[in-house]
Amino acid sequence: MSFAGEAEVLLQQATRERLEKFARLRGKAVQTGKFWDIVVITAVDKKQEIAYQQQLSEKLKRKELPLGVHYHVFVDPPGPKIGNGGSTLHVLQCLEEHYGDKWDSLTVMLIHSGGYSQRLPNASALGKIFTALPFGDPVYQMLDLKLAMYIDFPTHMNPGILITCADDIELYNIGATESVRFDQPGFTALAHPSSLTIGTTHGVFILEPQLHLTETGELEYRSCHHFLHKPSIESMRHSGAVYKRRNYQPSPGGLGNSVVDSEYVYTDSLFYIDHTTAKLLLTFYKQMGMLCCEIDAYGDFLQALGTGATKDYIKNTENITKEESSLMEIREKVSSLLKGLPLNLILLNNSKFYHIGTTHECLFHFTSDRKLKLEMGLLPNVFSICPNSPEDLGKSACIIHSIVSSRCSVAPGSLVEYSRLGPEVSVGMNSIISGCCIDTKADIPPNTFLATLSMRIDGELMYVSMVFGIDDNMKKHVTNLADIDFLRFFGISLGQCLELWGLRISDKLFSGDTTCLGLWTVRIFPVCSTLSDSVKVSLGILNSVQNKSPFKLNVFKLLSSVEEMLLYKDVEDMLKFRQQLYEEISLQKLEEKSDL
Incomplete structure (x- = not known):
């Protein structure tokens, strides 16, 4: 077995061991000092906030989480968006x-899950941190996985805050006698070897040079000289962030090994602040009063750290979504506040970082990615009544x-979650079906992308199904009605679609800010009295675009x-639907066991 192959096997084993360790804690009281004291979701x-609280309560009731931990949901203060940096301070x-x-x-443990998940809309209503994963019984969600993967951290951590995001997965292996320790003052971040391409969409660490060269192990403790936020490849090379690794691979025919040098950078994931640093940040927040702009916990905190940190980033607005006049002032103050604080690094040289915050990432990692399947034991059919074999599906x-249903067909590369699909349903390749009840003939x-939500309007329970193309850009928007055709729905200009649907272009066609017009705010989805009806009409919308045939939406009341x-x-009704599925699946599985 090659070195790379051996490292992969060790990573798989370490991941399974952590998952098994966490499985033994689910529904059990944890000892003080052996697990997190507090878990916060933003x-x-x-x-x-209400949606998260309800789901936490359900998970605790079903004994899916360790007990004796303080679980909190903290909502951002009302007013302007403050970003995950502002949310951290709050x-x-x-x-x-x-x-x-x-x-x-x-x-x-602080998990940033505040956001509307526009790139993964099936997580928009109930949150990315409660995204279902294809393994576990009961089904694991991202929250469970976070707690499992970081299960060893609290016992080697000084009081402080570990800050992570809701839509990434970190897997790693270290030596049997080693431990990941968060016991240094200031900031401490995990660092993962990644390709230069991945580095362009993440934070990249430049290491302080070592006086004495030592052999690289699976775990190293180093200091960061400078942190780059979403740098270009040219910038990484120029800054000295690119490292080389010598790989030994079996030669063709088995005659010895060939030597291949590969380039990599160290990218970020989660980071820790000790309590003294947390108090420093809290004092700063109290002095600031209300924040008026978005602060990035990674870009705006970490770029201020390290002996090589400069203030160049303060005026760089390249990687921010909305430029605010007060951002430069805040960055200047944060930079002065944090200047001189250390940025300690924990290099996890045998680790993987996965992001599942988009429809494409979710589909790839859950259906096609063989590596993640092996590392985590992902399955094609999890906690479901699905008579079809994986080959049939x-x-x-x-x-x-x-x-x-046994007569339902689901094509390769597609994901079905929290849904009930009847015998005459056919799901095409590379699709996501979430929270749907489809009991009539339907060719998807x-x-x-198809997802059903429960809504309560004037006290009445209603249902609506959103349907889009997997490639549709939900974040894209235009500022005036004349530019509507720049928006695409299933590859067709929105203007053409509206004509097919008999809808007149006007400000009233969009909700919210009339200078931010996009697929997220366009009113095109009929509100119906039943789950199944809402799916039918939304599929009608889709079919009209596919076949270029009229489907009049102006006849619907809302x-x-x-x-x-x-x-x-x-939220309560959506969780009720999931609970009904849970009970029916559990009952059938119980009956199957008793028949054996």
Whole structure:
């Protein structure tokens, strides 16, 4: 076995061991000091906070989480968006309010999950941190996986805050006698070897030179000279961020090994701040009062650190979504506040970093990515009633927490979650079906995104299904109605689509800010009285675009945008539908066991 092959096997084993260790803790009380004292999930608004609280309660009730831990959902303050950096500062204040002086002796995991998940809309209503994963019984969600992968951290951590995001997965292996320690002052970040291409979309660390060259192991403790935020490849090379690794690979015919040098950079994932640093940031937040712009916990905090840090980034607005006049002022203050603080690095040289925050990433990692399947034991059919064999469904289809008829067909590369699909349903390749009940004949074309939400409008329970192309850009928007044709729905200009649907272009066709017009805010989805009806009409919308045939939406009483779906969502009813599926699946599995 090659060195690379051996490293992969060790990574798989280490991942399985952590998952098994966490499985033994689910529903059990944890000992003080052996697990997290506090787990915090951030929410962007009150609706999201309620949704997260309800799901946490359900998970605790079903004994899916370790007990004896303080689980909190902290919502961002009302007003302008403050980003995950601003949210971090706000959480520090919430912790002090809840725990007083005690919080300086606690280990805290902070998971940033505030956001509307526009690139993965099936997570928009109930949150990316509650995204279902294709393994586990009951089904694991991202929250479970986070707790499992970081299970060894609290016992080797000084009081402080570990900061992570809701849509990434870090897998790693270290030596049997080694441990990942978060016990240094200032900031401490994990660093993963990655390709230069991946480095362009992440933070990249430039290491302080070592006085004495030592052999590289699976775990190294180093200092960061300078942090680059989403740099170009040219910038990485110029800054000295690119390293070379010598790989030995078997030669063709088995005659010895060939030597191949590969280039890599160290990229970021999560980071830790000790309590003294947390108090420094909290004092700064109190002095600032209300934040008026988005702060990035990675770009705006980490770029201020390291002996080689400069203030060049303060005026660089290349990687921010919305330029605010106050951002430069905040960056200047943060830079002065953090100047001189260390950025300690934990190099995990046998590690993997996966991001599942987009429809394409979700489909690839859950259905096609053989490496992740091996590392985590991902399955094609998880906690579902699905009489079809994986071969009948398509080898790389993925069914999670769903009831699928034996005569239903799901093509390879597609994901079905929290849904009920009848016998005359056909799902095309590379599609996502989420929260749907389809009990009549339906041919869902390839590359379709379809998700049903419950809404409560004027006290009445209603249903609406959003349908898009997997490639549709939900974040893209235009500022005036004349530019509508720059927006594409299933590859067709939105203007053409609206004509097919009998809808007149006007400001009233869009919800929210009329200078931010896009697929997220366009009112094109009929609100219906039943789950199945909502799917039927949304498939009618899709078929009209595919066949260039009229489908009149102006006959429906109420049309909703995705933005409005989230505003009026009924979390309780969506969770009730999932619970009904849960009970039916559990009962059938119990009956199958008793028959054996």
